[in-house]
Amino acid sequence: MTSEAVQRGTDWLGRAGLRPTRQRVALAALLVGDGKNRHVTAESLFAAAKKHGESVSLATVYNTLRAFRDAGLMQEVIVDGNRSYFDTNTYDHPHFYWEDEGRLTDAPADQVVIARLPDVPEDAEIAAVDVVIRLRKRR
Amino acid sequence: MTSEAVQRGTDWLGRAGLRPTRQRVALAALLVGDGKNRHVTAESLFAAAKKHGESVSLATVYNTLRAFRDAGLMQEVIVDGNRSYFDTNTYDHPHFYWEDEGRLTDAPADQVVIARLPDVPEDAEIAAVDVVIRLRKRR
DNA sequence: TTAAGTGCAAATTATTTGCAGTAAG
DNA sequence: CTTACTGCAAATAATTTGCACTTAA
Numbered sequence: 392m393t394s395e396a397v398q399r400g401t402d403w404l405g406r407a408g409l410r411p412t413r414q415r416v417a418l419a420a421l422l423v424g425d426g427k428n429r430h431v432t433a434e435s436l437f438a439a440a441k442k443h444g445e446s447v448s449l450a451t452v453y454n455t456l457r458a459f460r461d462a463g464l465m466q467e468v469i470v471d472g473n474r475s476y477f478d479t480n481t482y483d484h485p486h487f488y489w490e491d492e493g494r495l496t497d498a499p500a501d502q503v504v505i506a507r508l509p510d511v512p513e514d515a516e517i518a519a520v521d522v523v524i525r526l527r528k529r530r
Numbered sequence: 531m532t533s534e535a536v537q538r539g540t541d542w543l544g545r546a547g548l549r550p551t552r553q554r555v556a557l558a559a560l561l562v563g564d565g566k567n568r569h570v571t572a573e574s575l576f577a578a579a580k581k582h583g584e585s586v587s588l589a590t591v592y593n594t595l596r597a598f599r600d601a602g603l604m605q606e607v608i609v610d611g612n613r614s615y616f617d618t619n620t621y622d623h624p625h626f627y628w629e630d631e632g633r634l635t636d637a638p639a640d641q642v643v644i645a646r647l648p649d650v651p652e653d654a655e656i657a658a659v660d661v662v663i664r665l666r667k668r669r
Numbered sequence: 670t671t672a673a674g675t676g677c678a679a680a681t682t683a684t685t686t687g688c689a690g691t692a693a694g
Numbered sequence: 695c696t697t698a699c700t701g702c703a704a705a706t707a708a709t710t711t712g713c714a715c716t717t718a719a
Contacts, residue, residue, distance in 0.1 A: 410673065410674070410717090410718060410719080411718080412673090412674060412675080412716095412717075412718070413675095413717090414674080414675070415674085432708095433708080433709080434708090447675090447676090448675070448676045448677065449676095449709095450675085450676065450677070450678090450709090450710080450711090451674085451675055451676065453708090453709060453710075454674085454675080454710085454711095455674095455675095457709095457710090458674090469608055469609065469610055470608065471608060473683085473684085473707070473708065474707095474708075475708085475709085487650075489654070490657060511626075511663075511665060512665075513668075514667060514668050515628070515665040515666065515667055515668060516665070516666055516668050517663055517664065517665060517666075518629060518664040518665065518666040519663075519664045520661065520662070520663050520664070521660070521661070521662040521663075521664065522659065522660070522661050523659070523660040524650075524656055524658075524659050524660075525656065525657040525658045525659070525660065526650060526651075526654040526655070526656060526657065527654065527655055527656075527657040528653060528654055529652075529653050529654060529655050549692090549693060549694080549698065549699070550693085551692075551693070551698090551699060551700080552692090552700095553699080553700070554699085571683095572683080572684080573683090586700090586701090587700070587701045587702065588684095588701095589684090589685080589686085589700085589701065589702070589703090590699085590700055590701065590702095592683090592684060592685075593685085593686095593699085593700080594699095594700095596684095596685090597699095612682065612683060612708085612709085613682095613683075614683085614684085
């Protein structure tokens, strides 16, 4: 965990007005410490924290991811019924889901074009358009 | 439950080679008895069965929906992390999800056009493209 | 000092499973 | 008859919560 990663994490928290507690800074540094986007599950982030010798409880990872999402720092992506992915890229963009590995990655937004959206009843508005492209290894 | 609905349900099961047991015929009649597409959760189908005086256990509803899906009679749609929807329309088509009500409906397929899909690594192929348009009631 | 954040363990929710019975082919 | 199906109750998996303690502001 470089000091630069910690700095980035702290800034990221500050932008959303979240208190930079020890646990949050550690998780934030893992998430945005290198400036790249990341897709994690509570379990995967918990594992990463442990590997880096950070002491955080699993429940706190869950609560923290929820806090990050509520603060607008992350986006929750639902892809299979039993696991939530959290994405540091909050821009509304499509995803690749690698079914064999259960891994989620960004799909280049400029390569998926939704040409037309259906008419929507006038008392409703589109909150988001979730696009998940499921990939399967060719046998 | 009209005899026509039961007939349709039975035919539907037969098409997939599933045994027309009492419970399955009842559930199938509720699902496709009127020839329209339906989006259900295990709970909602269980409730519908009870309302019609059908005796089925919740576990059997779960198992039956899974059997229908495995037999290709239904499609599972994941829309929020904690509930699975099953759709009698197995054609790969987009959905509306009414966030306020937790209700899932079909979006007219001809009105959603994905113009371009991203390039995919050559050892992978696209299994499906899930499109969920989240609708929110205008305040 | 004080409200927000944390860590457990226990609770919840959706779903699956084991297994003894029941019924379809 | 024999194998698939059913119904419970118990098991599981992911996530949330209650509550006493800790810590950032």
